[in-house]
Amino acid sequence: SNIHNYETVTEQRAYATDAQKPEIASCFAHSHQRASVGPAHCTVLQNHFYLAEILKLFCEMRDDGSLSFREPLVFPQELADQLLCKMATEGLLNDSTVGIFRSCQQFRLRHACIRTARISAEAFHRALCPHRLVELNASRVNADLTVADILQGLSSNKTLQESLQRLVLNGLTMSSLEEPSRRCFSAMQGLRALSVSSVDFYDSGLVDVCSLPRLESLDISNTSVTNLTPLLGLRSRLRYLTMHQLKRLEMTTAQLLAVLSQLEGLQHLDISDDKQFTSDVARQLLETPGILPQLVSLDVSGRKQVTDASVRAFVEARPGMTFVGLLATDAGFSDFLSGEGSLKVTGEANETQICEALRRYSEREGFVREALFHLFSLTHAIEKPRPDILKLVALGMKNHPATLNVQLAASACVFNLTKQELAFGMPVRLLGNITQLLLEAMKTFPNHQQLQKNCLLSLCSDRILQEVPFNRFEAAKLVMQWLCNHEDQNMQRMAVAIISILAAKLSTEQTAQLGAELFIVKQLLHIVRQKTCQGIVDATLKFTLSALWNLTDESPTTCRHFIENQGLELFIKVLESFPSESSIQQKVLGLLNNIAEVGELQGELMVQSFLDHIRSLLHSPEVEVSYFAAGILAHLTSRGEKVWTLDLSLRTTLLEKLHSAILKWPTPECEMCTSLFVFSRSFNPFFPLLECFQTPGVQLWAAWAMQHVCSKNAGRYCSMLLEEGGQQQLEAVRSHPKTHGDVRRLAESILDSLHHHRARTGYTEPPKIHTHRGTCPQKNQSQVPFTF
Numbered sequence: 001s002n003i004h005n006y007e008t009v010t011e012q013r014a015y016a017t018d019a020q021k022p023e024i025a026s027c028f029a030h031s032h033q034r035a036s037v038g039p040a041h042c043t044v045l046q047n048h049f050y051l052a053e054i055l056k057l058f059c060e061m062r063d064d065g066s067l068s069f070r071e072p073l074v075f076p077q078e079l080a081d082q083l084l085c086k087m088a089t090e091g092l093l094n095d096s097t098v099g100i101f102r103s104c105q106q107f108r109l110r111h112a113c114i115r116t117a118r119i120s121a122e123a124f125h126r127a128l129c130p131h132r133l134v135e136l137n138a139s140r141v142n143a144d145l146t147v148a149d150i151l152q153g154l155s156s157n158k159t160l161q162e163s164l165q166r167l168v169l170n171g172l173t174m175s176s177l178e179e180p181s182r183r184c185f186s187a188m189q190g191l192r193a194l195s196v197s198s199v200d201f202y203d204s205g206l207v208d209v210c211s212l213p214r215l216e217s218l219d220i221s222n223t224s225v226t227n228l229t230p231l232l233g234l235r236s237r238l239r240y241l242t243m244h245q246l247k248r249l250e251m252t253t254a255q256l257l258a259v260l261s262q263l264e265g266l267q268h269l270d271i272s273d274d275k276q277f278t279s280d281v282a283r284q285l286l287e288t289p290g291i292l293p294q295l296v297s298l299d300v301s302g303r304k305q306v307t308d309a310s311v312r313a314f315v316e317a318r319p320g321m322t323f324v325g326l327l328a329t330d331a332g333f334s335d336f337l338s339g340e341g342s343l344k345v346t347g348e349a350n351e352t353q354i355c356e357a358l359r360r361y362s363e364r365e366g367f368v369r370e371a372l373f374h375l376f377s378l379t380h381a382i383e384k385p386r387p388d389i390l391k392l393v394a395l396g397m398k399n400h401p402a403t404l405n406v407q408l409a410a411s412a413c414v415f416n417l418t419k420q421e422l423a424f425g426m427p428v429r430l431l432g433n434i435t436q437l438l439l440e441a442m443k444t445f446p447n448h449q450q451l452q453k454n455c456l457l458s459l460c461s462d463r464i465l466q467e468v469p470f471n472r473f474e475a476a477k478l479v480m481q482w483l484c485n486h487e488d489q490n491m492q493r494m495a496v497a498i499i500s501i502l503a504a505k506l507s508t509e510q511t512a513q514l515g516a517e518l519f520i521v522k523q524l525l526h527i528v529r530q531k532t533c534q535g536i537v538d539a540t541l542k543f544t545l546s547a548l549w550n551l552t553d554e555s556p557t558t559c560r561h562f563i564e565n566q567g568l569e570l571f572i573k574v575l576e577s578f579p580s581e582s583s584i585q586q587k588v589l590g591l592l593n594n595i596a597e598v599g600e601l602q603g604e605l606m607v608q609s610f611l612d613h614i615r616s617l618l619h620s621p622e623v624e625v626s627y628f629a630a631g632i633l634a635h636l637t638s639r640g641e642k643v644w645t646l647d648l649s650l651r652t653t654l655l656e657k658l659h660s661a662i663l664k665w666p667t668p669e670c671e672m673c674t675s676l677f678v679f680s681r682s683f684n685p686f687f688p689l690l691e692c693f694q695t696p697g698v699q700l701w702a703a704w705a706m707q708h709v710c711s712k713n714a715g716r717y718c719s720m721l722l723e724e725g726g727q728q729q730l731e732a733v734r735s736h737p738k739t740h741g742d743v744r745r746l747a748e749s750i751l752d753s754l755h756h757h758r759a760r761t762g763y764t765e766p767p768k769i770h771t772h773r774g775t776c777p778q779k780n781q782s783q784v785p786f787t788f
Contacts, residue, residue: 051092059100066099066123069106077108085113093117098127113137121149129153132163139170139195147199148175148184155187166193170219170363174200185209193217193240197363206230216240221270226250228259235262242270244299244364253281261291270299272325274366278304282329286310293318299325301346301357301367308334315343327357328370348374351389358392365403368396372409379416385425390417390434397437404448407441411454414438423463431463435470442478452482453491460494465501473510476502480514484523489540496527496543503550515551515558518565524548525565532570532577537584545574545587552594559598562591568604575613582622589617589628596635597685605636606645615654618661626661627705633658634701638692659697662704663742683721687729696740699733703746710753718757727754 059067075083084101087093098119101107109131114124115138124145128136138150147169154160154167167188185194185208192214196205201223209218210233217240218231226248231238241263249256260269269292271281282303285291287310295318300306306329315321315336323344326332332339332347339345339352346360346367347353354375361367372393379389393413400406414434418426438455445451456479459465476499483495503511514520524544531541548567552558562568571588578584592614595601605611617629633654637644644651689702706726709717721727733739733747757763 051087051090055092055097055100061096062099064099065096066102066127067096068100068102073106075107077110080107080109081111081113083107084109085115088114088117091116091118093119095120095123098123101127102130104130104132107131109133111135114141115139116141118142119145121145121153124150125153125156129157129160132159134163135166136164137168138172139168141172143173146173146175147196151184151187155184161188162190164188164190165214167191168195169199170195170197172196172199174205186211189213191215195219195242196223197221197242197244199223201225203227203230210234217268218242221245222247224248228256231259232262236265238263238266240268241266242268242299244270245273253279253284256281257284257288257291260285261288263292265294266292267294268297269295270297270325272299272301272303272327272367274302274328274364280305282306283310286314289317294320296320297323299323299346301325301327301329301361303329306331308332308337312336325360327353327361327367346371351378354378355389355392358396362392362395362399365400365406368400369403369405369409372396372406372413376409376412376416379413382416382422385422386417387426387430390414390426390430393417394430394434394437397434397441401437401440401444404445404451407445408448408451408454411438411441411451411458415454415458418458418461418464420461423461426463428468431468432470435459435464435468435475439471439475439478442482446481449486452486453488456482456491456494456498459498465498465505472502472505473514476506476514480517480520480523484519492527493538493540493543496524496540496547500543500546500550503547508554511551511553512555512557515555515561518561520551521548521558521561521567522565524551525562525567525570528574529570532574535577537578537581542583542587545584545591549587549591549594552591554594556598556600559595559601562595563601563604568592568595568607568610572610572613575617582620582625585617585620586622586624586628589614589625589632593628593631593635596632599639602636602639602643603645605632608646608650611636611646611650611654615657618657623665626665630658630661630701631705634689634698637695638689638698640694655695655697659700659742662697662700665704683717683724683726687726690729690733693736693738696743699740699743700746703730703733703743703750707746707750707753710750714753714757715761718754719761719763721750722754722757722763727751730754 055067058069058071060070062068080101084093084107087097093114094117098114098117101109109128110133112128112131112133112135114128114136117138119127119141121144133154136150136154138145150169150172154164185191185205189212191212194209194212194215194217196209197219198221201220203226206220206225206228207230209215210230214237215234216237218234218238219240219242221242221244223246225246228243228249228251231241251259260266271285273279282300283305286300286306298314298321306326308331311324311326311331312334315324321343324332324337324346326337326345326347328348331337332345332353333349337343337345337347338350339347339356344356345353346357348357348370354371357367357371358375361371375389375393379386393410396406397410418431418434423431435458438458442452442455459475459479464470479495479498479502483492483499486492503514506514524547527540527544528548531538531544548562552562571592574588575585592605596605611633614629614632617625618633620626620629637651637655637658641648641651683706686702686706689698692698706721710721730747730751734744734751739747
């Protein structure tokens with residue numbers, strides 16, 4: 001199969017920050033003053049994060065552990081239905097949370113969807129059965145809630161017996177082992193549509209169901225029914241009949257057609273299967289003159305001996321036909337059956353047929369796999385963004401998370417649909433959903449190398465890594481685990497690229513937690529060691545150095561792992577091996593700058609040979625290299641003579657050279673410095689350095705860094721500096737009698753910038769009281785363009 005042939009991602013570029021999470025409390029803070037909740041809250045209720053927070057903030061727990069709203073809100077019926085469905089979809093519906101729906105005054109449920117929910121029979125009865133439901137979809141709820149439990153609860157409400165018109169119980173257990181199944185479908189006299197697909201449903205159940213006086217639609221796909229004769233009890237009423245994959249049917253083709261031919265009002269018939277059977281029922285049905293004259297929809301997907309000619313003749317004899325299912329058959333390749341016109345067709349001949357198949361068969365894993373296989377070939381050279389198709393792929397992935405072949409084909413299609421520039425034409429929310437599905441697939445199949453490759457290829461995208469909301473911490477862990485278990489050079493390059501960028505996006509706590517895993521540091525150091533021994537400077541080495549730089553940021557544990565695993569010796573070797581590679585030097589020094597910020601590890605860096613390297617790089621013509629070399633010296637000398645373990649004259653010399661080197665740098669406003677400090681999370685680490693009045697070179701380095709970021713992005717960094725109490729710190733430096741003139745001039749320049757920022761923006765928030773933190777926050781986000 002060519003489903004594993006993929007292009008390598010060749011270009012990724014920009015960097016952007018995650019969108020800020022909006023406040024949710026304002027939407028509901030005064031809800032107790034309202035009689036009802038209106039449409040303005042719909043957007044809030046559509047997000048998993050907001051839903052979870054709303055339940056925490058505005059609900060209280062009853063004695064039995066179930067939740068209820070503190071205030072007597074009244075939800076409109078449509079919004080109540082949406083809320084229940086969203087909670088089920090997002091995995092938030094359980095015995096506790098479903099309790100909010102007990103009140104029929106607050107929530108007037110009519111169309112209830114609890115698909116895949118984890119609730120008990122008792123919770124179901126108490127929360128949902130009091131409502132006057134018109135529809136209930138309980139597909140694939142947990143095994144503890146059986147069909148018998150649901151029917152018992154529904155039939156306990158006489159109003160429900162008449163009001164419920166549509167019931168979907170796909171994938172459920174019929175009854176518990178302790179309580180044998182009873183014939184209780186017949187109690188639901190109002191039912192018009194019933195689906196028991198993939199239920200242990202037998203002939204006795206069919207007899208019971210066929211006694212329902214209003215039933216018009218029945219789905220008995222993948223059940224244990226052996227005889228369809230009871231359907232004759234519905235001959236005048238049945239309009240929809242779905243019998244996909246009836247594996248245990250014991251009727252001959254002639255007997256089956258004899259029953260079907262008597263269903264005089266039948267309009268929709270599905271006798272598809274998954275290509276496991278050699279029955280010629282489809283051929284004989286298509287060739288039987290006058291059978292089912294009212295039919296408008298026929299699905300024979302997966303059936304044998306189906307031809308374009310027989311299908312065309314059947315359709316032309318029934319002018320009202322609107323759909324024919326032909327996926328995995330030998331038919332559907334003629335212009336008449338293209339699916340482009342009013343006659344919709346599922347098949348594999350073209351994009352229209354394949355997309356129709358993904359829409360209609362999203363619950364059928366065999367057909368989803370088949371359609372995705374053909375979609376991959378079709379989208380290999382796609383040139384325009386197709387979010388409509390990506391949504392269909394996502395639906396297939398979501399509905400079949402444990403089916404390897406579906407996930408394998410889907411992940412390949414995702415890459416085709418999102419590679420390079422195509423991702424920029426996709427909605428952010430859609431990309432977020434698809435990315436989470438890729439991560440779930442990586443977790444579910446950790447040892448399947450091709451699937452892991454497919455997912456990594458899709459993740460390696462500018463748009464996804466930079467702008468799309470998803471669990472980056474989880475993604476970083478998964479990619480790191482893959483990296484530790486595989487030696488594929490091309491994929492290794494991609495994996496370290498992803499990790500380096502994800503690490504720059506994580507919170508301080510997440511970065512520290514990730515870097516604290518010893519195996520991660522060891523693996524990244526191993527890659528650096530390999531490349532250094534080979535004398536190779538490539539994207540893999542650069543991304544690996546960036547990843548280590550980011551992981552050691554504000555993480556003393558990661559820094560300690562680095563030192564304990566001979567990281568310092570290795571990085572000295574890197575500097576010696578690539579003396580003319582400024583991009584390599586910058587990353588190495590950036591990481592060592594992080595090490596130097598950790599007080600307990602500073603002694604490890606006080607090595608004469610190491611400091612000789614740093615002193616020489618202090619005078620590099622590349623400002624970025626000189627800057628980080630200066631930062632290492634600033635941190636090592638900032639704690640005074642008492643903790644300096646080498647000759648004091650060396651310290652004095654280094655401080656002098658530090659001061660003079662900084663004075664030679666271009667002003668922060670200069671365009672030469674645009675790549676430094678694209679991102680900084682806090683100024684707090686610089687404040688202790690400003691207090692080193694005995695070492696003006698140290699103060700000068702901190703002030704230069706602060707002025708640089710404020711000049712490059714005043715809107716962000718001037719506000720941050722004000723909020724963190726930087727104005728008081730700088731005023732103290734300016735007024736201190738021992739402040740060196742060079743430092744005072746920089747401090748005054750920054751204070752002028754803050755003054756102009758206040759005047760321009762009207763900033764009035766009082767500065768916060770500053771508390772020192774001991775580490776520096778530079779994140780290496782833009783030091784390496786994301787290219788291969």
